[in-house]
Amino acid sequence: xxxxxxxxxxxxxxxxxxxxxxxxxxxxxxxxxxxxxxxxxxxxxxxxxxxxxxxxxxxxxxxxxxxxxxxxxxxxxxxxxxxxxxxxxxxxxxxxxxxxxxxxxxxxxxxxxxxxxxxxxxxxxxxxxxxxxxxxxxxxxxxxxxxxxxxxxx
Amino acid sequence: xxxxxxxxxxxxxxxxxxxxxxxxxxxxxxxxxxxxxxxxxxxxxxxxxxxxxxxxxxxxxxxxxxxxxxxxxxxxxxxxxxxxxxxxxxxxxxxxxxxxxxxxxxxxxxxxxxxxxxxxxxxxxxxxxxxxxxxxxxxxxxxxxxxxxxxxxxxxxxxxxxxxxxxxxxxxxxxxxxxxxxxxxxxxxxxxxxxxxxxxxxxxxxxxxxxxxxxxxxxxxxxxxxxxxxxxxxxxxxxxxxxxxxxxxxxxxxxxxxxxxxxxxxxxxxxxxxxxxxxxxxxxxxxx
Ligand SMILES: Cc1cc2nc3c(=O)[nH]c(=O)nc-3n(C[C@H](O)[C@H](O)[C@H](O)COP(=O)(O)OP(=O)(O)OC[C@H]3O[C@@H](n4cnc5c(N)ncnc54)[C@H](O)[C@@H]3O)c2cc1C
Ligand code: FES
Ligand code: FES
Numbered sequence: 001x002x003x004x005x006x007x008x009x010x011x012x013x014x015x016x017x018x019x020x021x022x023x024x025x026x027x028x029x030x031x032x033x034x035x036x037x038x039x040x041x042x043x044x045x046x047x048x049x050x051x052x053x054x055x056x057x058x059x060x061x062x063x064x065x066x067x068x069x070x071x072x073x074x075x076x077x078x079x080x081x082x083x084x085x086x087x088x089x090x091x092x093x094x095x096x097x098x099x100x101x102x103x104x105x106x107x108x109x110x111x112x113x114x115x116x117x118x119x120x121x122x123x124x125x126x127x128x129x130x131x132x133x134x135x136x137x138x139x140x141x142x143x144x145x146x147x148x149x150x151x152x153x154x
Numbered sequence: 155x156x157x158x159x160x161x162x163x164x165x166x167x168x169x170x171x172x173x174x175x176x177x178x179x180x181x182x183x184x185x186x187x188x189x190x191x192x193x194x195x196x197x198x199x200x201x202x203x204x205x206x207x208x209x210x211x212x213x214x215x216x217x218x219x220x221x222x223x224x225x226x227x228x229x230x231x232x233x234x235x236x237x238x239x240x241x242x243x244x245x246x247x248x249x250x251x252x253x254x255x256x257x258x259x260x261x262x263x264x265x266x267x268x269x270x271x272x273x274x275x276x277x278x279x280x281x282x283x284x285x286x287x288x289x290x291x292x293x294x295x296x297x298x299x300x301x302x303x304x305x306x307x308x309x310x311x312x313x314x315x316x317x318x319x320x321x322x323x324x325x326x327x328x329x330x331x332x333x334x335x336x337x338x339x340x341x342x343x344x345x346x347x348x349x350x351x352x353x354x355x356x357x358x359x360x361x362x363x364x365x366x367x368x369x370x371x372x373x374x375x376x377x378x379x380x381x382x383x384x385x386x387x388x389x390x391x392x393x394x395x396x397x398x399x400x401x402x403x404x405x406x407x408x409x410x411x412x413x414x415x416x417x418x419x420x421x422x423x424x425x426x427x428x429x430x431x432x433x434x435x436x437x438x439x440x441x442x
Contacts, residue, residue, distance in 0.1 A: 004160065021160030021203070024190070044191045045259060046345065057232070057261035063190045064262065065183065067160055068207055111257065132344045133256020 006070045010035065011079025017066075025069045026050045026061040029076065037077035037106045041135070048134030051107035052076050058114045060133070077106035080113065089113050092151035093144070100138035107134050112148040121152055155190075156199040164208045166292055166319065172204050173317040174294045180204055182319065184228060184267040187259055212266070212321060215240070223285075223325040227266025231278075232257075234265060244325060245439065246281035246334035246353050253277055253338060256345055266320045269302065272312050273347075275372040279306075280353030281336045283377060284367035285325040293318035303369070306376035329365065331358040333439025335432050338371070339424050341415055348372045349415035350424040352404075354432040356387070358440050363387045368400070368429060373408035373421055380404035383429070392437050401430040 007016045010033065017032045029035050029052070041047035043062045050062040053075040061069075080087035086094070089112045099105050108131060115122055115130035122130065127148045128141075136144060163169040173180055181200040183189055192198040206212060212228035217239045225234065234240055235252035254260055254268070254277050268278045269289065282302040289305055291298050294317045302323065305312045314320065328334075334355040340346035351371030357364045366387035368380040383403035390396055410421035 002159075020157065022155040022157050024155075043194055045187055045255070048256065048258060051258060058258050059262050060258045063186050065160075065186060065190065065203075065205070067162065068183070068186065068205055114257070129344065130257055133258045 004067050004070075006067055008033075008069060008072055008074050010074045011076060019066055021065065021067050023066045024062050025052070025054070025064040025066050025074075028066040029061065029074075035076055035078050039103055039106065041103065046133075046135070047104070048107040048111065048131075049104055051110045051134065053110060053114060058111060075110070077109060080109065087113060088154045089116065089148065089151040092147040092154060096143050096147035096150055098139060098143035098147035100136075104134055104136040104138075108136065108144055112151060115148065116152055122148070124149070155193050158200055159202045160205065161202065162205045162208045164210065166209055166211065166321065169204055169206065169209055169319055170292060170294050170317055172202075173319070176202050178316040180316070182206055182270070184264040184270075185230065185262040186267075187255070187263045188267055188271040188273075206266075206319070217243070219327060221324070222327040224322055225265060225325075226322045227269075227320045228264050229266075231255075231260040231263045231265070231268075234278075235260065243328065244281070244285055244334065246284055246336040246355065247278065247325075249336040250277040250279075250281040250351075250353070253336075253344075265323065269305065269323075270312060270314065270320055272306050272308075272310050272376070274306075274309055274374060274376055275348040275351060276377070277336070277338060277348060277351060277371070279377045280351050280369035280371045281334070282323060282325070283369040283379060284334060284353040284355040285328065286367070287323045287325045289323055290321045291318050292321050297321075299324075303377070303379055308375045328355065329357040329359065331440050332356065333436040333441070335435045335439065337428055337432055339416075339428060347415065350410075350421050350428060351377075352425070352428040352432045354429070354436045356392075356433065356436040356440050358392075362389055362391050364389075366400075368404055368432075370404065370408055370425060370429075372415075373410040373425055378407060380407040380429070382407060387433075392433075397430055397433045397437075400433060401426045404429040 039049035041049035180202040183205045231251040241248040338348035338351040353369040355367040383400040405426040
């Protein structure tokens with residue numbers, strides 16, 4: 001099984017890796033490139049902990065084969081803050097107290113960011129459907145929905 | 155995941171040649187939302203994976219008044235659900251694509267993968283069938299067209315040969331006064347698989363129902379058309395009694411099983427309730 005070279009632009013920086021093709025994008029980003037903000041919860045597309053923005057789209061990186069994303073522009077949670085200033089969605093999660101254990105939060109924040117990029121003033125129902133693919137075992141979602149709504153007001 | 159050899163052909167010819175050379179164990183990869191789950195958890199270990207990502211010509215949605223709608227097999231659920239022409243003219247299809255999984259699933263999952271995966275619960279296949287869609291297929295023997303309703307042999311099984319690729323779908327232009335709808339029942343509101351899916355299209359003509367299509371998902375080994383119900387509707391003026399009768403005939407056409415998403419009895423009951431409701435909505439849409 002030949003190894004492949006893959007190139008990604010992650011959070012604006014060029015990365016390359018020399019990998020076996022049977023790895024997921026999540027595995028390469030975490031284990032080879034050492035960006036460990038994205039988490040693996042289920043590995044089968046159900047929990048959203050591995051969410052990344054790949055070429056402008058929110059995806060579950062546990063279901064994306066690493067070579068499929070070759071050449072892609074990728075945003076992970078590590079790339080949201082600019083010059084040390086948190087992204088409004090990140091700041092709103094802190095201010096609202098929407099974070100408990102934190103495992104789901106990178107994916108939740110990216111899902112919130114993608115929603116607000118497309119729909120700057122979502123109603124509660126729109127927020128809830130935007131995070132339907134992101135499971136949280138801790139918060140009961142209320143504070144998370146509030147945080148995204150607060151970020152929309154910010 | 156087990157190891158496999160990975161290919162990323164850049165043309166359809168190259169993809170077909172790879173499938174022909176390497177035989178049946180080779181798997182095509184589109185969005186990966188079914189394939190990767192099967193490879194991680196379903197005991198599927200293909201020796202080779204052929205990605206369709208770099209293959210040109212499988213994307214794109216085109217609408218033409220005479221030819222109808224063409225959708226490439228690599229078009230995502232998200233693109234279909236948000237396409238204005240599809241939402242207006244082929245509402246059931248936009249609705250089916252719009253309920254698949256989550257935002258993340260819909261940005262990855264393709265219509266070709268949804269069809270080729272051949273789940274009886276797939277959410278885009280009943281809508282495709284109610285619009286009399288045909289699947290465009292390319293293999294080493296050339297190209298062919300198969301009506302979507304005739305593609306399926308059982309859960310996970312289609313009439314596609316090992317060296318064939320689905321390239322897209324063609325949906326004829328529906329008659330002027332047409333209304334369509336797709337609804338599904340799921341135990342959980344979202345992020346769940348249909349316990350029953352119902353697609354309906356009604357095309358009116360001169361006060362009567364000119365053409366009726368009812369396609370049921372998740373209540374048999376493949377999606378099925380309720381043809382007796384369709385025949386009962388065609389040529390008659392719409393009425394409460396007629397719709398109730400059609401709903402009964404649709405129920406009779408279903409042969410559901412019992413599983414975690416519901417008992418056979420519950421599913422058959424749902425087919426009746428949902429068919430009736432979908433007929434009402436399709437009629438209202440056809441009249442507006
Ligand atoms: C979290 C989650 C939720 C989901 N929810 C739903 C849901 O609500 N409703 C629903 O219907 N489905 C659902 N699915 C299933 C899946 O997302 C869809 O069936 C999807 O459309 C599959 O498309 P894909 O592009 O990801 O296919 P892939 O996984 O890439 O491929 C699926 C199968 O089709 C074959 N294939 C792909 N493209 C072609 C082609 N062009 N020609 C021939 N064969 C091909 C592959 O070899 C494979 O066997 C869900 C999946 C996940 C992970
Ligand atoms: S780890 Fe990818 S969705 Fe759960
Ligand atoms: S904060 Fe713990 S899973 Fe969401």
